[in-house]
Structures are given as structure tokens and as C-alpha cells.
Amino acid sequence: MKADGCMVLLYGLIIMASLSFAGEARPGNLKAGQALYQQHCLRCHGAMLDGKGPDAAKLRVSPTDFHKYLSRVKGNLELEVTIRRGRKSTAMHEWDSLLTDQQVSDLIAYIRNAVPHLEVKP
Numbered sequence: 001m002k003a004d005g006c007m008v009l010l011y012g013l014i015i016m017a018s019l020s021f022a023g024e025a026r027p028g029n030l031k032a033g034q035a036l037y038q039q040h041c042l043r044c045h046g047a048m049l050d051g052k053g054p055d056a057a058k059l060r061v062s063p064t065d066f067h068k069y070l071s072r073v074k075g076n077l078e079l080e081v082t083i084r085r086g087r088k089s090t091a092m093h094e095w096d097s098l099l100t101d102q103q104v105s106d107l108i109a110y111i112r113n114a115v116p117h118l119e120v121k122p
């Protein structure tokens with residue numbers, strides 16, 4: 001009985017420690033990001049992140065192909081700004097009011113895991 005109580009306390013401490021770590025750096029969670037992407041973004045940006053989602057053809061401005069050079073050189077902050085604010089005169093509306101900060105980080109982690117950032121040397 002006593003040992004069980006200790007284990008509960010120990011698990012509690014481990015969970016609290018990992019939560020506070022996540023809160024500090026807010027690293028994106030890949031699995032959560034993938035689920036969010038499939039739910040909200042895939043229909044335009046496509047399963048392969050190539051901008052060829054099922055709804056892409058009917059849009060005047062095509063969704064970004066994340067594999068393109070000009071997208072890969074963008075840092076996380078640039079992606080974040082576009083996700084939060086959207087892009088004027090395109091189907092990419094703002095997501096700030098629909099997603100939490102953590103969800104935006106999760107999505108960026110998913111995109112950048114699938115298509116790594118390209119460092120540009122001047």
C-alpha cells in the first residue's frame with residue numbers, strides 16, 4: 001500500500017516535470033501536428049505537402065508546395081506568422097482564432113519534420 005502511494009507520487013512528479021519543460025520551450029509535438037494537419041490543412045496543402053490537396057484545383061491562388069525552395073528557406077517564425085494571420089487575397093485565412101499556441105507549434109514541427117528547413121548561406 002505504502003509503495004503504491006510512492007509510485008503515484010513519483011509518476012506525478014515526472015508528469016509535472018515534463019509538462020513544465022514543454023511549457024518553457026513549447027516544442028511542437030509531431031503526432032499532434034500530423035493529426036491537426038490532416039484535419040485542417042491537407043485538403044489544400046495535400047498529403048505529400050506538395051500543395052495538391054483535393055480542394056487545391058478550385059482555388060485561384062494555389063496552396064503552397066512546402067517542398068519548393070522558396071518555402072523551405074522560410075524559418076519557423078515566418079511560417080508561424082502566415083499560419084496565424086493568413087495571406088491576403090488567398091484561401092489561406094487566419095488560424096490564430098482557431099488554434100492554440102501549442103497547436104501552431106505542433107503544425108510547424110510536423111511541416112518541418114516532413115520538409116526540413118533549408119539554411120541559406122549569404
Ligand code: HEC
Pocket residue numbers: 037040041042043044045055059061062063064070071072074079080082083087090091092093095107
Ligand atoms: C483553403 C485552402 C487552405 C487551407 C485549408 C490551408 N491553407 Fe495554407 N495556404 C493556402 C494558400 C492558398 C496559401 C498561399 C499561397 C501563396 O501565397 O502563394 C497558403 C500558404 C500557407 C503557408 C505559407 C507558406 C510559405 O512558404 O510562405 C503556410 C505556412 C501555410 N499555408 C500553412 C497552413 C497550415 C498549417 C494549414 C492548416 C492549419 C493551412 N495552411 C491550411 C491554402 C490553404
